[in-house]
Amino acid sequence: MRKVELGVFMPVGSNGFLMSKRTPRYHPTFELHHQIAQVAEDIGLDYLFWMGKWMGFGGESGFWKNTIEPMSVASSLAPLTKRLKLFATVNPLLFHPAVAAKIITTIDNISGGRFGINVVTGNTLEELEQMGVVPEGYGDYRYEYADEWIRVMKMLWSQDRSTFDGRFFKLADCVSDPKPIRKPYPYLVSAGLSAEGLSFAAKHSDYQFVGLRPADVERTRAAAAAEGRSIKVVTSMLLLHGETDQAAEREFELIREDLDTEALDNLIASFERDNRDSYKDRTSYLRQPNTVGFGSGHPVIGAPDTMAEKLAQLIVETGIDGIQFTCVDFVKDLKLFGAVVLPKLKAILARHDIVVADAPAARVAA
Template identity: 35%
Template sequence: MSTIQRAVDVGVFIPVGNNGWIASTNAPKVPGSYEHNLQVTLLAERLGFDFVLSMAKWRGYGGPSKHWDVTLESLTTMAGLAQATKTIDIWGTVHMMIFPPAIVAKMVATLDQISGGRVGLNLVSGSNPHDLGQLGLWKPLDHAGRYELADEWIRVVKRLWSEDRVDHKGTFFELNDCMSNPKPSKRPTIICAGASDRGFQFTIDNCDASFFTASDDDASIARGKRAKELAVRAGKPDFKSYGLFMVVPGRTDAEAQARLDRFDAGVDREALATQTAEYSSDVSAKQNFAAQFFIDQGARVSSVLGGTLTGSAESLARRMARTIVEGELDGVTLIVPDFIEDLRFMAEEVFPRMEELGVSTKLGKSLETA
């Protein structure tokens, strides 16, 4: 039994898109509705999860499963969830290319009041030319240009959160004696999932935490450790790293695998092909980590994200704990197939088993009766 405990935050990547993260006609019923996300968030809070995160996504991928053809807008969803909850952190997402910084500065200051200081912001520099292009808002910048915009964007937002009046004439934005009140009660948590070297540099320079897709492999462990090393080198020892784990749990390993097999039997090849094509159409597809991830995924033809873990409570606890401990992670973001039953299983059966593997969380300790 390990004596050193690694205390980690655990959050839920809530399913604001229909089908959740399973591109299959056999996906569990996940409607992508506000009502469902409210139920998931209230359950997550009762179970002791630390945060919920919602993605920003504008265009679905169609196909027989109509994958992500229904998606809620992130920040307005988070406003509702902030009002409905008391303790759980509420983190929303914006694409910096489409929302002017002064608008988001005020939206987040408002969310800070609604949530009583529980708001956080996930910054996205990219996406793909179809997702934002259908809105007429995709800027024809390459990967490096998008991060230049991102650097300027977050600098402006931080100034608006702390200064009375802001004058700014930059490459992308202009503010004229801009007054933005109220100020947030404290600087909201800022996170980013930029995974390329440039995206990672932006995250270390400007954010509190890095989010990346994780599995039980050496690459995930190396990524976690590298985040810590770079942060220390940048003089930010408090910088955090969070692994995004997609899991398919079962009572036994075989049962979990059978669930995944069933999802895969209905895999929506058409939706995946559209996703791959849309990300491939980025002029910077080679630099864009998300594009590479989806192109690889399209080649594998699986209904779930690459690196998805299947297993019993024992197996999932062991496999996730290894990455968390060896990769020095500070947190976990979870994706599950069924955001009610599976979330409960993870909180009650999986995370408590990690205690003896050196990972402590708040899960399994609350008196959940509902």
């Protein structure tokens, strides 16, 4: 029986992931994230995932004007959840590996071994440059830096004392106790399809975020297999329900028609100023006619039956190991998904020997 994990891409920044003047405008709060976590546990989802974001992109909608720090909110929700894996994004430039190892171990202990980190080497460097923490030439060696950062943490998580003499970090008989509960290490997550990104994931990651092309899914698995490892390949999707397919599709059109083009242009400019080859795909994606946000993922639009059928088809045809959902209204939409769409999705996938959201679930009011 194949298991596919389902999670939530948590709205760390203002307005979630939709750059539209039509969708709800709100700022991220602990209360909102706690509500989302409760719903996710109740309907049997597998994980919560927080990006790391340190600046917004303006526009009339104030896209990502306010953001909350992911490790802090994950640690606060760890004792308030029981099953969910908790993944928080970390940029290695912001934490010395000995400090990061201690923080991650602490949250791992609070959660009972359910915590992991998503390692991001760049994204938009502008948000880190404003802090003055980006070394000269970093774009040329960012994965080498991240690799050394991870290797140091793995030593600290597994050795009584660690000595290391590398290009970026030096440890002299360094101690870090206690050790993480999860063995051999807390969960490690990464993203991307560049040669460097895949090489990093193949050596270190338990999960790798890619798109929905089956060739990319297989390429990622092959890279890990070459390192003698296995990896779960996951992606993001936007849930947009409607009472009918036509109503859902019309709502998507209205969201698109009211796109905050100023915020979108600011985001594209931030990518382009870094002048990295990998950003060409991102800026091309952001210029597509159906763009409604950033990070929102592939849109799955329709009435409940249609959504279940679309999701099942994507899961079967791509071979993906997991999906994290974004929503227009996270609490309302996830409750509806759990009450109406998920049972239909389970029934369809069972015919393909695929199971999703199989943990015991409490009753959830739609």
